[in-house]
Amino acid sequence: MKIRFRLVSVSAPIIALTVSFGLSSLILLTIGKDPYETFKIMFEYGIRGKSIVSIVNRSIPLYISAIAVAVGFKMGLFNIGVEGQYLMGSLIAAYIGAQFSVITPLHVLFIIIVAVATSSLWAAIAGYLKVEKGIHEVISTIMLNYIGTGLIAYSLTTIFDEPNSNYDLPRTKELPETGKMPPLNKFFNIEDLQDLHGFLVIAVLVGIFYYWLVWKTTLGFDLRITGSNPIAAKFSGINPKRLVVIAMITSGAFAGLVGLAPLLGYFHRFTIDFPTGLGFAGIGVALLGRNHPFGMAVGALLFAFLQRSAQILDLNDVPKEIEQMMQAFILLIVVVFYEVIRRFLVKQQIKDASKRTDE
Amino acid sequence: MKSKWLILFMVFSLFLVACGGGSDEAAVEEVVEEEPAETLDSPATTAAPAEPVEDPKSICLVLDIGGLGDLSFNDLAYSGYQKAIEDFGMVGTFLEPDGGGENRGELLELCAEAGNDLIVGNGFLFDASMNEVAPNYPEINFAITDGVAEPSNVRGMLFKHAEGSFLAGVAAALKTQTNNVGFIGGVDFPLIHEFEQGFIAGVEAINPDITIQIGYASVPPDFSGFNDQVKGKEIALAQYEAGADIIYHAAGGTGTGMFQAAKEVSEATGSKVWGIGVDFDQYYQVGTPLPELQEYILTSMVKAADVSIYNAAKATVEGNFTGGANVDDLSTGGVYLSYSGGYIDDIKDVIEDYKEKIISGEIVPPSVRP
Numbered sequence: 183m184k185i186r187f188r189l190v191s192v193s194a195p196i197i198a199l200t201v202s203f204g205l206s207s208l209i210l211l212t213i214g215k216d217p218y219e220t221f222k223i224m225f226e227y228g229i230r231g232k233s234i235v236s237i238v239n240r241s242i243p244l245y246i247s248a249i250a251v252a253v254g255f256k257m258g259l260f261n262i263g264v265e266g267q268y269l270m271g272s273l274i275a276a277y278i279g280a281q282f283s284v285i286t287p288l289h290v291l292f293i294i295i296v297a298v299a300t301s302s303l304w305a306a307i308a309g310y311l312k313v314e315k316g317i318h319e320v321i322s323t324i325m326l327n328y329i330g331t332g333l334i335a336y337s338l339t340t341i342f343d344e345p346n347s348n349y350d351l352p353r354t355k356e357l358p359e360t361g362k363m364p365p366l367n368k369f370f371n372i373e374d375l376q377d378l379h380g381f382l383v384i385a386v387l388v389g390i391f392y393y394w395l396v397w398k399t400t401l402g403f404d405l406r407i408t409g410s411n412p413i414a415a416k417f418s419g420i421n422p423k424r425l426v427v428i429a430m431i432t433s434g435a436f437a438g439l440v441g442l443a444p445l446l447g448y449f450h451r452f453t454i455d456f457p458t459g460l461g462f463a464g465i466g467v468a469l470l471g472r473n474h475p476f477g478m479a480v481g482a483l484l485f486a487f488l489q490r491s492a493q494i495l496d497l498n499d500v501p502k503e504i505e506q507m508m509q510a511f512i513l514l515i516v517v518v519f520y521e522v523i524r525r526f527l528v529k530q531q532i533k534d535a536s537k538r539t540d541e
Numbered sequence: 542m543k544s545k546w547l548i549l550f551m552v553f554s555l556f557l558v559a560c561g562g563g564s565d566e567a568a569v570e571e572v573v574e575e576e577p578a579e580t581l582d583s584p585a586t587t588a589a590p591a592e593p594v595e596d597p598k599s600i601c602l603v604l605d606i607g608g609l610g611d612l613s614f615n616d617l618a619y620s621g622y623q624k625a626i627e628d629f630g631m632v633g634t635f636l637e638p639d640g641g642g643e644n645r646g647e648l649l650e651l652c653a654e655a656g657n658d659l660i661v662g663n664g665f666l667f668d669a670s671m672n673e674v675a676p677n678y679p680e681i682n683f684a685i686t687d688g689v690a691e692p693s694n695v696r697g698m699l700f701k702h703a704e705g706s707f708l709a710g711v712a713a714a715l716k717t718q719t720n721n722v723g724f725i726g727g728v729d730f731p732l733i734h735e736f737e738q739g740f741i742a743g744v745e746a747i748n749p750d751i752t753i754q755i756g757y758a759s760v761p762p763d764f765s766g767f768n769d770q771v772k773g774k775e776i777a778l779a780q781y782e783a784g785a786d787i788i789y790h791a792a793g794g795t796g797t798g799m800f801q802a803a804k805e806v807s808e809a810t811g812s813k814v815w816g817i818g819v820d821f822d823q824y825y826q827v828g829t830p831l832p833e834l835q836e837y838i839l840t841s842m843v844k845a846a847d848v849s850i851y852n853a854a855k856a857t858v859e860g861n862f863t864g865g866a867n868v869d870d871l872s873t874g875g876v877y878l879s880y881s882g883g884y885i886d887d888i889k890d891v892i893e894d895y896k897e898k899i900i901s902g903e904i905v906p907p908s909v910r911p
Contacts, residue, residue: 349732352761454762
């Protein structure tokens with residue numbers, strides 16, 4: 183049974199990918215473009231050196247965001263608030279990080295801690311509301327996203343703003359040199375390409391840490407048990423209220439790391455140009471990767487690949503929006519397929535069980 | 542089980558919401574796409590150049606957030622780009638960025654790698670990515686709208702918005718019956734303050750006792766105020782109700798709502814109120830697709846960013862492109878007040894008089910808030 187489920191888990195994304203390529207081809211055909219040529223152009227552009235660096239850079243925040251969502255998923259909590267959480271964390275970290283200067287490792291570590299603390303505090307509000315006031319986390323995190331956006335807009339233009347000559351666009355002070363994370367180009371010997379974000383190292387560590395936390399610790403066990411059977415978990419002595427708050431805080435802590443790759447590796451300050459939408463994108467990657475650290479890494483790389491390689495399409499008279507449709511197709515099909523499989527397996531289990539009782 | 546489906550449903554509605562903005566823009570895009578061509582009095586086709594050129598030069602235009610169909614600086618840039626393609630037989634590409642600034646440099650780079658001769662980044666947000674990309678391609682010409690960049694192969698196309706806005710203020714002050722005028726800005730930040738301050742100075746030059754109402758559609762980092770017709774109408778209705786009979790907007794697509802409000806108020810009260818357009822000659826730009834609004838457009842403060850891009854393309858074709866800051870004002874004709882519709886022909890002498898004074902330096906309209 184287990185092996186069969188594993189096989190299905192792996193085949194689902196592959197089937198989804200194939201079907202979504204098929205559907206996208208149909209759409210390309212209806213607008214009079216050659217799908218084979220289109221995918222060929224995308225692929226050839228996507229595997230060039232600069233593209234690969236860009237893909238890895240893009241996938242780092244996507245991956246961490248997916249992990250933040252997955253921690254919640256593991257215990258049946260749906261944290262849609264990663265978006266607001268990481269933006270809050272990035273803003274505060276960018277501001278405080280720019281106020282002083284110490285040696286790079288300490289400085290970067292400090293910025294990370296500030297971001298993680300801010301984001302997990304912001305997420306804790308949703309946890310508190312669920313436990314104490316019975317407000318579903320989907321509602322509260324969506325609302326907290328709006329509140330967060332408003333707070334960021336206000337504080338970025340007032341408290342955190344650094345006056346500047348470029349039409350005084352709202353932005354924080356630039357991080358000092360010690361607060362910038364060095365790129366990994368030297369390490370990979372690719373110094374002729376653009377910066378490969380140093381945060382890649384942290385993303386890998388985060389993936390390993392996530393695996394250890396969820397599958398190798400008591401807390402992770404409690405999370406998974408509560409996720410799969412809340413009633414059984416309660417009777418086995420798990421305090422669900424405490425766990426909800428802990429899960430939200432953990433999810434928020436991961437969320438705090440989402441914005442740090444672009445912050446420490448590229449922007450070095452919080453501006454109106456700072457990337458948004460990573461929190462929502464992470465939900466898709468988590469679904470695609472089935473909350474598994476390796477699956478999500480593949481999912482993040484896949485989406486990053488599609489995003490990067492689509493950039494070339496406008497130059498070839500193909501609307502690059504086709505890439506967004508492909509992402510949506512993949513997700514839709516994967517989710518539907520997982521559900522179909524799950525039902526089938528449940529039926530099988532019941533059959534097996536009844537057979538055994540008959541004997 | 543039920544709750545699982547509910548959650549799935551919510552995820553997808555979220556994705557829809559997230560994608561919704563994009564699809565709306567796409568819808569608007571189709572409607573407006575032909576418009577720039579019309580305002581430039583040229584055929585809508587871009588594909589075939591007037592006369593085939595051997596070894597054509599190429600131009601790449603990278604638009605900014607909002608994309609095509611914003612009735613503002615993206616459409617403006619696009620119309621200049623289109624005219625350059627027609628007149629010089631250039632090969633053109635235009636790109637729209639994703640959210641997030643890292644993508645800007647990526648697109649500039651893409652244009653450069655494709656071997657374009659001129660690359661235009663439309664908007665001041667491109668300055669950082671210009672500094673990053675342009676030095677690697679010294680043989681390519683770059684241009685940036687409303688901003689400057691350090692590399693010597695980048696032309697910064699700047700405009701003295703305050704000078705044109707001053708004239709708009711003069712026109713409003715001479716034409717008002719109620720001694721009450723309004724200003725609607727798109728986003729409350731220094732670029733738009735140039736329009737606001739110039740306008741105020743112009744009004745006060747004629748009559749310092751005129752009341753000036755000031756409203757903004759959004760504050761940064763929210764830049765939706767450049768394309769929010771509903772908000773534009775709301776603010777305009779409030780200003781007209783408070784006694785204004787002429788409102789000047791510097792708010793891109795938001796301004797269309799203002800013209801709608803002008804029509805509504807005029808019809809409801811029986812006494813005519815006006816709006817003053819910006820960027821384009823909106824008597825044609827708004828008035829052609831929406832002829833019912835045309836008679837409420839008193840004049841427009843035209844900012845010829847399209848001409849600047851056209852000129853950059855021309856210089857590229859002729860081989861005499863220069864980098865550095867390139868400032869357009871009343872004297873170069875890059876900024877001017879339009880007389881389309883003939884509603885301000887009777888005060889033309891006064892306006893031209895002030896124009897001369899500004900060009901000669903006798904009057905210097907303020908561009909920053911005191």
